[in-house]
Amino acid sequence: MAFGLRADVLRPADTDRAERVTYVELFFDLVFVFGLNQVAASLAENQTPLGALEGVIMVCALWWVWVSTTWVTNWLDPVKLPVRVTVIVLAFIAFVMSTSISEAFGERAWVFALAYVVLKLGRAGFMVWATRRHDERVADDFTNVLVWALASSAFWIAGALLPQPLQLPLWAAALGVELTGSLRGYPVPGRGRMEIDRWDVSGGHLAERSALFVLIALGEGLLVTGFEFVGEDATPDRVIAVAIAFVAAASCWWIYFDHGERIGAEALQAAGAPGRMARTAYVWVHLLIVAGIVLLGVGDKELLGNPHEQSVPATVAVLGGPMLFLVGTMLFRRVLERRWMRAQLAGIVGLVVVLAAAPWLEPLSTGALAALVLVPTAAGETIERYRRRAPEGG
Numbered sequence: 001m002a003f004g005l006r007a008d009v010l011r012p013a014d015t016d017r018a019e020r021v022t023y024v025e026l027f028f029d030l031v032f033v034f035g036l037n038q039v040a041a042s043l044a045e046n047q048t049p050l051g052a053l054e055g056v057i058m059v060c061a062l063w064w065v066w067v068s069t070t071w072v073t074n075w076l077d078p079v080k081l082p083v084r085v086t087v088i089v090l091a092f093i094a095f096v097m098s099t100s101i102s103e104a105f106g107e108r109a110w111v112f113a114l115a116y117v118v119l120k121l122g123r124a125g126f127m128v129w130a131t132r133r134h135d136e137r138v139a140d141d142f143t144n145v146l147v148w149a150l151a152s153s154a155f156w157i158a159g160a161l162l163p164q165p166l167q168l169p170l171w172a173a174a175l176g177v178e179l180t181g182s183l184r185g186y187p188v189p190g191r192g193r194m195e196i197d198r199w200d201v202s203g204g205h206l207a208e209r210s211a212l213f214v215l216i217a218l219g220e221g222l223l224v225t226g227f228e229f230v231g232e233d234a235t236p237d238r239v240i241a242v243a244i245a246f247v248a249a250a251s252c253w254w255i256y257f258d259h260g261e262r263i264g265a266e267a268l269q270a271a272g273a274p275g276r277m278a279r280t281a282y283v284w285v286h287l288l289i290v291a292g293i294v295l296l297g298v299g300d301k302e303l304l305g306n307p308h309e310q311s312v313p314a315t316v317a318v319l320g321g322p323m324l325f326l327v328g329t330m331l332f333r334r335v336l337e338r339r340w341m342r343a344q345l346a347g348i349v350g351l352v353v354v355l356a357a358a359p360w361l362e363p364l365s366t367g368a369l370a371a372l373v374l375v376p377t378a379a380g381e382t383i384e385r386y387r388r389r390a391p392e393g394g
Contacts, residue, residue: 004132004139009080011202019204019265021212022078025070028091029213032066033220035098036290040221040297042102044305047313050168054105057171059294063287064178065094065119070209072127074202075138086126093119109167113160117153124149141186141194148181148188182283199275203268210264210282214256217293222249225300232304237364241303244367248296251374252325255344256289258378259385267336281335285328292325299367307364315358318367322374323351343380347373 039062043055069090076083097115100108124146132139152174159170185193222245229242264281268274299318306314330344350373358366 003129004134005082005130006133007080007082008134009076009083009130010134011075011077011205019202019208021205021208022073022084024078024084024087025073025209026212026216028069028087028094029066029209029216031091031094031098032062033213033216035062035094035101036217036294037220037224037297038098038101040224040294040301043294043298044301044317047311047317052316053168055294057168057175058101058104059291060175060287061116061171062098063290064175065097065116066213067283067286068120069123070206071201072123073209074205075135076127076130082130086122090119090123093122105164105167109160109164113156113171117156120149121146121153140191144186144188144191144194145181148177148186152177152181182279196273196275196279199278201268201274201278203274203278204265206278206282207264207268210286211257214286214289214293215253217290218249218253218296221293221297221300222246224297225304228301228304237307238304240364241300241307241367244303244364244371245296245300247371248299248322248367248374251371251378252293252296252322254378255326255329255374255381258381263333263336277335281332285331285335288324288328289332290328292321292323292328295321295324297321302363303367308362310359310362314363315355315366318363319351319355319358319370322370323348323355326351326374326377341381341384343377343384346380347377350377 036059039055039058042058043051045051046054069087073083073087078084078087093115097112097119100111100115103109104112124142127142128139128146131142155170155174155177159167159174162170185196187193225242225245229238232238267281268278271277295317299321302314302317326344326347330341330348333339333341333344351370354366354369354373357369361369
């Protein structure tokens with residue numbers, strides 16, 4: 001008997017569903033945005049070099065799981081019942097994983113590692129089963145992915161079970177295995193490697209899915225900041241801090257959504273190797289954008305809780321988010337349009353100037369200056385678009 005799901009659950013080509021982002025995918029995204037907010041809360045409570053390293057591991061792990069699942073639903077049709085049920089099951093496992101983040105390097109390490117491994121292996125295994133009868137090339141590719149996932153899983157489990165000093169290096173090694181596999185095409189002896197140049201990705205779906213994730217993450221960050229603000233007295237410092245948080249988030253939204261997010265689908269459709277461009281723009285570069293949003297949340301907490309206590313961690317928290325976001329969006333546009341955005345370059349220079357002055361400033365003043373840099377950067381994005389007479393999209 002042939003192995004594989006009998007029903008064809010691949011996305012139908014040349015139809016509206018080929019590009020559509022479904023509601024169940026957005027439901028899945030909400031779980032991961034919750035996880036990112038848990039990382040931000042953990043970083044705010046543990047502003048040490050070790051805490052920063054742990055935060056990097058968590059952000060990379062969450063992003064890798066999310067973006068890998070996004071690629072799966074780029075091939076599979078979430079409207080089909082088996083895919084929809086699988087996405088919901090994966091969302092539950094991701095929710096369990098996200099709830100353990102605050103103690104992922106402590107008592108709940110085994111919960112995080114087990115959920116992460118089950119999610120990763122389950123996703124790859126389902127992809128092989130769902131495509132084996134209908135697209136053997138995709139099934140073969142994801143068989144290689146499954147082999148590499150099994151190899152990295154050993155590091156995740158070992159890191160959770162062995163003494164705590166070994167956890168961080170073992171989990172870093174696990175991520176290293178996964179990222180190396182992606183870069184090299186998941187080679188397996190006797191099976192060859194995945195050829196990303198031949199991937200036929202749905203550019204519209206991938207661009208919209210990533211954009212919606214950025215939007216939800218920005219909105220959820222503001223929601224958390226708002227709840228923290230209303231939970232305490234509305235002092236002048238706290239009012240200024242929450243205003244800075246809103247201006248920074250709105251500016252980041254403008255920078256990403258004024259034009260940059262619209263060109264993704266067009267660039268992928270015109271690319272000779274859309275899979276490679278999509279991997280660079282929406283896997284590697286978007287990690288910087290998402291990490292910037294996480295640090296924006298950490299900076300908001302710093303401004304609300306310690307507006308006048310200057311320190312190196314406070315400066316990193318307040319300026320790190322805007323800096324990572326601008327670097328990420330600048331590289332994103334560079335990959336898609338093959339040009340450097342002058343507005344983002346000017347914004348990065350402005351943040352460097354603020355960084356140079358930060359030792360003599362309180363966090364509240366540093367945050368206000370950073371927000372003031374983001375506003376003209378957003379305006380410059382629009383001015384540059386009009387000068388180039390880019391098409392309006394609403």
